[in-house]
Amino acid sequence: xxxxxxxxxxxxxxxxxxxxxxxxxxxxxxxxxxxxxxxxxxxxxxxxxxxxxxxxxxxxxxxxxxxxxxxxxxxxxxxxxxxxxxxxxxxxxxxxxxxxxxxxxxxxxxxxxxxxxxxxxxxxxxxxxxxxxxxxxxxxxxxxxxxxxxxxxxxxxxxxxxxxxxxxxxxxxxxxxxxxxxxxxxxxxxxxxxxxxxxxxxxxxxxxxxxxxxxxxxxxxxxxxxxxxxxxxxxxxxxxxxxxxxxxxxxxxxxxxxxxxxxxxxxxxxxxxxxxxxxxxxxxxxxxxxxxxxxxxxxxxxxxxxxxxxxxxxxxxxxxxxxxxxxxxxxxxxxxxxxxxxxxxxxxxxxxxxxxxxxxxxxxxxxxxxxxxxxxxxxxxxxxxxxxxxxxxxxxxxxxxxxxxxxxxxxxxxxxxxxxxxxxxxxxxxxxxxxxxxxxxxxxxxxxxxxxxxxxxxxxxxxxxxxxxxxxxxxxxxxxxxxxxxxxxxxxxxxxxxxxxxxxxxxxxxxxxxxxxxxxxxxxxxxxxxxxxxxxxxxxxxxxxxxxxxxxxxx
Numbered sequence: 001x002x003x004x005x006x007x008x009x010x011x012x013x014x015x016x017x018x019x020x021x022x023x024x025x026x027x028x029x030x031x032x033x034x035x036x037x038x039x040x041x042x043x044x045x046x047x048x049x050x051x052x053x054x055x056x057x058x059x060x061x062x063x064x065x066x067x068x069x070x071x072x073x074x075x076x077x078x079x080x081x082x083x084x085x086x087x088x089x090x091x092x093x094x095x096x097x098x099x100x101x102x103x104x105x106x107x108x109x110x111x112x113x114x115x116x117x118x119x120x121x122x123x124x125x126x127x128x129x130x131x132x133x134x135x136x137x138x139x140x141x142x143x144x145x146x147x148x149x150x151x152x153x154x155x156x157x158x159x160x161x162x163x164x165x166x167x168x169x170x171x172x173x174x175x176x177x178x179x180x181x182x183x184x185x186x187x188x189x190x191x192x193x194x195x196x197x198x199x200x201x202x203x204x205x206x207x208x209x210x211x212x213x214x215x216x217x218x219x220x221x222x223x224x225x226x227x228x229x230x231x232x233x234x235x236x237x238x239x240x241x242x243x244x245x246x247x248x249x250x251x252x253x254x255x256x257x258x259x260x261x262x263x264x265x266x267x268x269x270x271x272x273x274x275x276x277x278x279x280x281x282x283x284x285x286x287x288x289x290x291x292x293x294x295x296x297x298x299x300x301x302x303x304x305x306x307x308x309x310x311x312x313x314x315x316x317x318x319x320x321x322x323x324x325x326x327x328x329x330x331x332x333x334x335x336x337x338x339x340x341x342x343x344x345x346x347x348x349x350x351x352x353x354x355x356x357x358x359x360x361x362x363x364x365x366x367x368x369x370x371x372x373x374x375x376x377x378x379x380x381x382x383x384x385x386x387x388x389x390x391x392x393x394x395x396x397x398x399x400x401x402x403x404x405x406x407x408x409x410x411x412x413x414x415x416x417x418x419x420x421x422x423x424x425x426x427x428x429x430x431x432x433x434x435x436x437x438x439x440x441x442x443x444x445x446x447x448x449x450x451x452x453x454x455x456x457x458x459x460x461x462x463x464x465x466x467x468x469x470x471x472x473x474x475x476x477x478x479x480x481x482x483x484x485x486x487x488x489x490x491x492x493x494x495x496x497x498x499x500x501x502x503x504x505x506x507x508x509x510x511x512x513x514x515x516x517x518x519x520x521x522x523x524x525x526x527x528x529x530x531x532x533x534x535x536x537x538x539x540x541x542x543x544x545x546x547x548x549x550x551x552x553x554x555x
Contacts, residue, residue: 003030004138006522007156008073009495010410014522023073024319031134032082033071037155038137039089040064042119044186046093050100051180053107057096061179063088064186065169068162070333073496074296075315078335083127090123117190149525150199151189153500156523157206158185160501163248163314164213164462166333170251171220178216181209200531207508210501214465218380221250226280227381228459232373233277234290235443237366238266243356244292244306244366246270246299247313248460250279252331255350256311257285265360268292268306270299271316272436275459278377293369295409295439303328305367309359311342315496316436327363329356374442378456380469390452391477394487398449400428402488403551406464407437407502408495414518415440418493420544422446422455426552430454432470435461435502437493464502468509483511489551490514491541494521507536513555517541 006016008023017023021030047060067085070076097120104112122133142148165178188194188202222228243265245253253269253276260267266289269276274291282288293302296316303310303320309327312334319336320328331342331351345351383390393399403425405418422431422441431441431454438457446454458466471483480486492503492514500521506514513536520529520540532538541547 002135003027004140005030005033006139007152007159007497009408009519009521010412011522014519016522025077026079027135028079028131029077029082031138032079032086032130033134034138035130035134036067036082036086036089037071038119038134039086039093040067041186041190042117042121043089043093043096044183045116045120045190046096046100047183048187050096050103051183053100053103057099060092060096061176061182062169063092064182065162065165065179066333068159068182069166069314070335072159072163072315072498074317075333076335077317077319078337080337081335083130086130087127093120094123117192119190145525146196146527147194147199149523149528150196150203152523153504153521153528154185154199154203154206155189156497156500157203157210157504158182160496160498161206161210161213163498164210164217164501167248167250167314167462168213168217168220170249171224173216173220173223175212175216178209178213181205203504204508206501207504207506210505211465211468211508213501214462214468214505217462218465221279222379222381225250225254225282228275228278228377228379229280230375230382231278231283231377233274233376234373235292235369236290236371237268237292237368238289239365240264240266240287241360241363242266242268242289242292242306242308242366243360244268244270244303244308244310245273245313246296246310247316247334248272248462249313249332250276252311252313252351253282256353256356257282257288258350259353260287260357260360261285263287263357263361265357268366270302270310271296272460273313275376275457275463278379278459291374292366295436297409297411302369305369307366308363309356311353311356315498327359329359370443375453375455376442376457376459378453378466379458379463380466380473383456383458383466383470384473386452387473387477389450391474393450393452394478398428399430399452400426400487401552401554402430402432402486404432404467404488404490404492405437405441406432406434406458406461406467407493408461408499409436409439409493410495410518412518415493417518417541417544418491419444421491421548424544424548427454429552430456432456432458432467432488434458434463434467435493435499440493461498461502464505468505483509484513487554489554491547491551492516493518507532511536513537513539515539515541515547
């Protein structure tokens with residue numbers, strides 16, 4: 001094997017990518033990502049030790065957050081960017097190691113002599129060694145299958161937390177406790193003697209901090225742009241040149257809208273940016289005209305037809321075709337070799353989007369994919385504002401069941417299951433969704449129940465927090481202590497590590513009976529799966545008919 005990666009749902013044969021990632025990443029990139037995470041574990045070991053001596057470096061949490069984010073599926077494919085981050089990781093580790101050893105000697109009166117793991121000591125000044133080392137330290141070096149599974153489950157949960165934490169940070173919201181847990185969790189994965197029970201405890205703690213992280217991001221988003229409002233989003237096109245913005249970063253969208261105002265350019269969202277159309281702060285921009293296309297995996301054909309430039313702000317990048325690669329721009333943690341990159345903000349200034357604006361002015365308007373509109377904006381405040389109406393509909397028997405069909409979309413044919421299930425759900429059911437999984441059914445004509453749409457879209461994957469708030473408020477309204485007593489079923493689609501974070505959050509909150517598909521994670525060992533089944537009744541999806549019958553029976 002030249003690489004090994006099984007962190008996403010589409011991993012080869014549901015076992016692991018060993019030659020090239022199904023996502024498109026090369027073996028070099030895969031191994032550099034492994035080395036970066038390896039070094040982050042070494043940094044975390046030293047950070048924990050400096051914390052014990054109360055000399056913790058506040059920059060460590062930020063560096064770990066941004067670095068973990070770069071290793072999420074479909075974020076960065078650029079070896080040069082990983083080389084630079086690995087160099088920075090080595091420099092940071094050596095800096096905090098020196099600080100710790102100096103403080104230790106001053107306190108204890110002797111030289112620190114504890115033997116630390118290799119991720120704390122390996123060093124090279126030569127980038128060619130990064131590739132060699134990365135190929136040596138892969139996941140499969142952990143021999144115990146259950147320990148390996150739990151360490152990877154924790155690591156992937158931390159990666160998703162890092163993404164959400166980074167989005168909150170961009171909007172000036174931070175939480176030191178989240179940084180501290182990331183460090184604690186990574187340091188634990190470096191412990192060769194850690195027990196299964198200790199790891200299970202940390203995985204559940206990751207779920208707890210995931211809820212906290214999503215709440216922080218919700219505060220950041222709504223504090224900056226207002227609470228999303230129920231909105232009909234245009235899915236057609238205009239006759240002016242356009243810029244298509246994809247990913248998740250609302251700050252990038254805001255600055256792009258400011259800089260394109262009055263330029264004769266329309267701005268469209270794509271993929272997970274769709275929910276931005278429902279924020280009040282963005283509605284004042286007349287040139288913010290709607291959404292173009294569908295979920296991330298369809299972007300090659302859709303980007304081809306858009307005609308104008310595309311801005312990728314976070315994960316969800318598919319390696320671009322040569323025919324439109326010159327129209328793709330990346331920013332933030334996103335990277336791809338040969339693609340133009342827009343630099344980060346400096347000194348409180350906005351990012352400089354002048355290059356993509358000038359490019360747009362040279363382009364034809366987008367080709368039309370479809371016409372009409374779709375509804376969005378049903379985050380927690382919007383739903384809670386009509387909570388009495390929802391409760392009344394349930395008590396009157398007009399709404400028999402809510403089905404949470406949140407999560408990710410993807411390429412696998414098996415994901416047709418979610419479209420078929422949505423179509424076959426009885427007319428007295430309501431779908432609660434967040435994330436790009438909604439593209440499997442958000443354009444279906446499913447109608448409403450007494451004015452309540454049968455698809456309530458809370459927003460991006462990180463807005464799954466809204467679904468938690470809604471469930472908790474419904475529990476209060478119905479006077480039940482356990483949200484599992486509510487008429488709510490969970491049929492979640494996953495693809496990458498942020499979905500793992502959301503899953504851990506739901507498990508921490510005590511949600512049981514979650515169906516997870518279209519396949520169970522390859523990194524979950526039989527032993528760990530048994531724990532999840534026994535404690536939380538986690539299950540895979542079955543046929544639409546079988547699952548539909550079970551869902552309506554509350555099973």
